[in-house]
Amino acid sequence: MVITDEIWEIIKNNDKKLDNRLWYGVVTTKIFCKPSCMSRLPKRENVKLFCSPKLAQSEGYHPCKRCQPMDKILTNEMLVKEVDLILKNCYKEELSLEELSHRLHSSSSYLRHVYKKTKGVTPRQQLMMIRLEQAKTNLLTSNASISEIAQSVGLMNTSYFIKVFRKHYGSSPNQYRKMIKNKFNKFLKSR
Ligand SMILES: [Zn+2]
Known part of the structure; x- marks a missing residue:
């Protein structure tokens, strides 16, 4: 992926616009960051772009401790685990998608989307199986x-x-x- 002037401006200005959509690694340190990371600006020629944190990791880059570029992804995994835990323990209760999202402080459409994407079924379908x-x-x-x-x-x-x-x-x-x-x-x- 080529670093356009526009992307470089975003990295330079710690703009959050491309967070969770794009990540950049620093070739010399083997660390990767969110575009908005507040750490010292690397030289442009040392920057490599990635479209997922997994890709950066597969090339031997480590997540930056400062901007924690894996943050969002861990949250999604944890969200799915939390849903499963509630479904497993509380299947006897009335558990609508609204109730689940309320308990997990998430929006119901987002929760449904993340769960379906990870598990292949909706929380409702999973609850019925249990x-x-x-x-x-x-x-x-x-x-x-x-x-x-x-x-x-x-x-x-x-x-x-x-x-x-x-x-x-x-x-x-x-x-x-x-x-x-x-x-x-x-x-x-x-x-
Ligand atoms: Zn960083």
Whole structure:
């Protein structure tokens, strides 16, 4: 990538305009920075541009301690981890995207975007998977009714629970419970 006069002006003036979009490494020190870094201006001929911090690292550059150019990216990773932690521990609660973003002090659209980009599914889809997997366990380890099972995983609407369960696993919760228990009984008899 060529350093245009415009980019050089931005680096020279510690302009934040290109932060999180462009990074520059200093060939002589092997350190890389955000364009807005306040550290001493390197010689223009020693500056190399990168379009991602990962690329700079892959070429042996280290993040500057002063401007912490990995900052934003770590934050995104941490955000996803925080979402997962809440979903795992609080799946029994009502957890809308708004509620999640409120708990994590983030905007709901940003949170959804970052999560989807990292995990390939939305927080809502991930929450449903956790709930369904837990429901499967509860179906086999208790004799609770289907509506009790649904409520135990945070789904207050039983018919919706049955519908989604069937869509994911190809059988209703009741059928699933019977099927596994039959298999188990056959297995016991065969021994
Ligand atoms: Zn820096």
